[in-house]
Amino acid sequence: MKMAAINGTMIHYREDGDPDGAPLVFANSLGCDLRLWDQILPLLPKGLRIIRYDKRGHGLSDAPPAPYKMGQLVTDAEQLLDHLEVRDCLFVGLSIGGLIAQGLAVKRMDLVRAMVISNTAAKIGTADLWQQRIQAIEAGGVEALADSIMERWFPKAFRETPALHAWRNMLTRTPAQGYIGCSQAIAGTDFMTPTSGLRLPTLAIAGSEDGSTPPDLVRETADLIPGSKFHLIRGGGHLPCVDSPEEYARVLTGFLRETGHV
Numbered sequence: 215m216k217m218a219a220i221n222g223t224m225i226h227y228r229e230d231g232d233p234d235g236a237p238l239v240f241a242n243s244l245g246c247d248l249r250l251w252d253q254i255l256p257l258l259p260k261g262l263r264i265i266r267y268d269k270r271g272h273g274l275s276d277a278p279p280a281p282y283k284m285g286q287l288v289t290d291a292e293q294l295l296d297h298l299e300v301r302d303c304l305f306v307g308l309s310i311g312g313l314i315a316q317g318l319a320v321k322r323m324d325l326v327r328a329m330v331i332s333n334t335a336a337k338i339g340t341a342d343l344w345q346q347r348i349q350a351i352e353a354g355g356v357e358a359l360a361d362s363i364m365e366r367w368f369p370k371a372f373r374e375t376p377a378l379h380a381w382r383n384m385l386t387r388t389p390a391q392g393y394i395g396c397s398q399a400i401a402g403t404d405f406m407t408p409t410s411g412l413r414l415p416t417l418a419i420a421g422s423e424d425g426s427t428p429p430d431l432v433r434e435t436a437d438l439i440p441g442s443k444f445h446l447i448r449g450g451g452h453l454p455c456v457d458s459p460e461e462y463a464r465v466l467t468g469f470l471r472e473t474g475h476v
């Protein structure tokens with residue numbers, strides 16, 4: 215179990231693959247820990263240095279009291295990569311992880327050589343929407359929103375499988391302070407202008423059944439970055455690395471090859 219003191223918080227991370235390989239870093243979505251990527255890891259090419267971490271308030275990382283700012287979440291990723299002496303990584307961020315990817319690429323081009331922005335946008339939701347969610351969690355805990363979140367995360371067919379319970383448990387075991395803190399960070403983030411200035415190889419991935427960041431929203435963000443690519447996973451939801459792992463891994467592998475990481 216690997217922990218590091220990062221930006222005043224103990225952050226849990228994990229390294230897999232070849233320690234001397236090209237670095238591939240994953241940042242998870244709201245209410246998920248690094249197990250989000252478990253199914254695609256075995257499907258990726260060998261020889262990569264794969265780094266995953268639990269953002270503050272999630273998984274085995276510490277959950278300091280809310281509020282959190284997006285700048286803190288970006289600095290957490292930055293300091294973790296500096297701690298691990300990573301440069302020139304391919305950074306994959308899903309949903310809030312995709313906001314972290316954009317913020318980190320703007321701040322530290324030496325760390326991020328290419329990025330995958332998955333099921334995300336330069337701005338996710340409205341301040342009102344996030345405030346309503348925060349109030350609901352303050353009143354009833356993460357459990358109060360769990361069923362509606364499952365509907366946004368997963369296509370109907372996936373919601374009828376036993377695996378749904380594991381993902382629901384992962385969500386409801388997220389500390390309320392962690393979920394609220396990250397919701398506040400999302401509510402306060404609009405990366406339209408900074409992301410428009412990015413010039414790096416970028417792949418955007420969307421799911422046709424994504425109830426949180428629908429394909430048009432993801433494409434709008436991809437279009438801010440000249441030369442970016444867009445891939446739609448038909449039948450995929452908000453977490454296509456979970457409901458469509460083979461296609462997700464295939465598309466990511468293609469991008470790893472194009473960008474010279476393998």
Ligand SMILES: O=C(O)CC1=CCC(=O)O1
Binds near residue numbers: 309
């Ligand atoms: O809970 C959702 O609607 C999905 C989501 C939004 C931001 C994020 O990271 O996940």
